[in-house]
Amino acid sequence: MKNKLEIFKNAPLLLDEPEVQQLLAYCERLEDELVEFKFEKTNNKELIMLDMLKEVVKSCSAIRQQEMEHERFGYELPDYSEAIRSLSSYIFEMNRNSKLRL
Numbered sequence: 144m145k146n147k148l149e150i151f152k153n154a155p156l157l158l159d160e161p162e163v164q165q166l167l168a169y170c171e172r173l174e175d176e177l178v179e180f181k182f183e184k185t186n187n188k189e190l191i192m193l194d195m196l197k198e199v200v201k202s203c204s205a206i207r208q209q210e211m212e213h214e215r216f217g218y219e220l221p222d223y224s225e226a227i228r229s230l231s232s233y234i235f236e237m238n239r240n241s242k243l244r245l
Contacts, residue, residue, distance in 0.1 A: 191241045
């Protein structure tokens with residue numbers, strides 16, 4: 144399955160369209176609901192960790208894609224401190240909610 148941003152790699156300007164932004168936000172909500180459903184269905188900590196790692200990898204991939212686009216179009220590279228804070232918050236929240244003992 145393709146990363147949803149990869150679908151637009153040949154037409155990055157479409158990402159600025161409001162309808163595309165709504166679609167991406169809707170996909171994010173569906174992905175979150177799917178993850179929550181998996182957690183409710185099973186309390187297997189290994190599956191929780193696997194899903195968490197998949198989300199981290201997906202986030203890193205999106206950041207790399209964004210960096211490539213910035214370089215391609217000559218924009219200043221983004222400040223990654225907010226992305227790192229968000230990622231850290233996500234990991235700690237998953238740890239707390241799932242009692243993973245990280």
